[in-house]
Amino acid sequence: MLVYKNAxxxxxxxxxxxxxxxxxNQHIPxxxxxxxxxxxxxxxxxxxxxxxxxxxxxxxxxxxxxxxxNQKIATYWARKPMxxxxxxxxxxxxxxxxxxPHAEWGGNNLxxxxxxxxxxxxxxxxxxxxxxxxxxxxxxxxFSRDFAIDGGGALMYKSIVVGGIDDNGEPDYLPSxxxxxxxxxxxxx
Amino acid sequence: MKNNILNTIKTIHPTNGMIGVxxxxxxxxxxxxxxxxxxxxxxxxxxxxxxxxxxxxxxxxTDLIGVKAALDELxxxxxxxxxxxxxxxxxxxxxxLNVQEWSLKKFYTFLICYYIIExxxxxxxxxxxxxxxxxxRAQDAEFILFQIRKTICEKNFKxxxxxxxxxxxxxxxxxxxxxxxxxxxxxxxxxxxxxxxxCEILTTLAxxxxxxxxxxxxISQFSGDGELLFLKTLLGKHAPLFTKVPDLEKKIRNGARxxxxxxxxxxxxxxxxxxxxxxx
Numbered sequence: 001m002l003v004y005k006n007a008x009x010x011x012x013x014x015x016x017x018x019x020x021x022x023x024x025n026q027h028i029p030x031x032x033x034x035x036x037x038x039x040x041x042x043x044x045x046x047x048x049x050x051x052x053x054x055x056x057x058x059x060x061x062x063x064x065x066x067x068x069x070n071q072k073i074a075t076y077w078a079r080k081p082m083x084x085x086x087x088x089x090x091x092x093x094x095x096x097x098x099x100x101p102h103a104e105w106g107g108n109n110l111x112x113x114x115x116x117x118x119x120x121x122x123x124x125x126x127x128x129x130x131x132x133x134x135x136x137x138x139x140x141x142x143f144s145r146d147f148a149i150d151g152g153g154a155l156m157y158k159s160i161v162v163g164g165i166d167d168n169g170e171p172d173y174l175p176s177x178x179x180x181x182x183x184x185x186x187x188x189x
Numbered sequence: 190m191k192n193n194i195l196n197t198i199k200t201i202h203p204t205n206g207m208i209g210v211x212x213x214x215x216x217x218x219x220x221x222x223x224x225x226x227x228x229x230x231x232x233x234x235x236x237x238x239x240x241x242x243x244x245x246x247x248x249x250x251t252d253l254i255g256v257k258a259a260l261d262e263l264x265x266x267x268x269x270x271x272x273x274x275x276x277x278x279x280x281x282x283x284x285x286l287n288v289q290e291w292s293l294k295k296f297y298t299f300l301i302c303y304y305i306i307e308x309x310x311x312x313x314x315x316x317x318x319x320x321x322x323x324x325x326r327a328q329d330a331e332f333i334l335f336q337i338r339k340t341i342c343e344k345n346f347k348x349x350x351x352x353x354x355x356x357x358x359x360x361x362x363x364x365x366x367x368x369x370x371x372x373x374x375x376x377x378x379x380x381x382x383x384x385x386x387x388c389e390i391l392t393t394l395a396x397x398x399x400x401x402x403x404x405x406x407x408i409s410q411f412s413g414d415g416e417l418l419f420l421k422t423l424l425g426k427h428a429p430l431f432t433k434v435p436d437l438e439k440k441i442r443n444g445a446r447x448x449x450x451x452x453x454x455x456x457x458x459x460x461x462x463x464x465x466x467x468x469x
Binding site: 087 | 316317319320325328329331354449
């Protein structure tokens, strides 16, 4: 695992970005404010609680991304391996929305970003119930990092429409996307 | 006209030789004159290193024999100078594979095979390189796969002509400058034999992906063979270096899942089939 020993270097690579803090078996998403003398000032992403930890307590692996459930819509996000933004952590400059190109990163969605990083999603059944109850809504909802459904019954895999959901609640893949079935089975189980 | 990388990307200057190596080094008493190497100062290292630092570059693409000779020369110079090399997160080894003569189908087949085993391959490069922002894997920065998918779907390489994909373990932006794939993941180390082995691993992978006629054939063989046999097919005698990687099968399976969005991006029959020797 990547470890930074030089606090000044770490501050340059991490301040203003999202990484995770290791506490026991948990890897908690945090937004780093600053680093000085090997101490890290941060706020938790899910609850916006400020705290301090040691530099060595950070998990510097890039945080996992995918679908983020916002208020009415699921947006799909990926990191860019870009040269001009040499930060180890995630921030607005090095992330892109692949499903909705004009979507804005962050803002009031930090709790939802934390849920994505943690891999916390409603179940497929819950999502199906939600879109069935309100079929007129144009929104979408993700049931895993990789899959979402929308009010029109479309099934999306990593921002790509791969089919629909039939009346029995089963996926009905477009002919050229049947390969997505294994990933779907894994996602709903 | 051959349907290859050289004829697809018009900015490339035709170059012979199959492999190039750049080694960023920080340490002390480092060699400053070496006939087989160009010696540069890398600003990205210089600004942060507390040590002496240089970048050693093989000035023209060569073959594995040429790489070995250059590394032997560097080894001798290290010994003569009593050099000390510091292994840290700042320095890496970049290996360029010349793909100018590769057919497009061969090129994409290679990429799919690479991304299937990328996570496993990167374990060879050292823990400080896994997830390092200088060399992000597809699992860290998935944007690269979507750019490749667009390139395949629209048969337009403009999506790869982009600095935003440069700091990946496999830098495809290098296609436009050198006609090469740049592999950025290897750690800088005093162990030059490990660097040579990494070069061998990459060239073996490139040669063995030629066993498949298309990306779909590679994916199909993976499904039929399973993770371990597929790894052996790709890496040959180097496969045992990876068989003890924790969660090996899961890592390869996840890689295959990620590679699907490019493997199934098009009907590969629309790509003209050609027999091209990748190391011509």
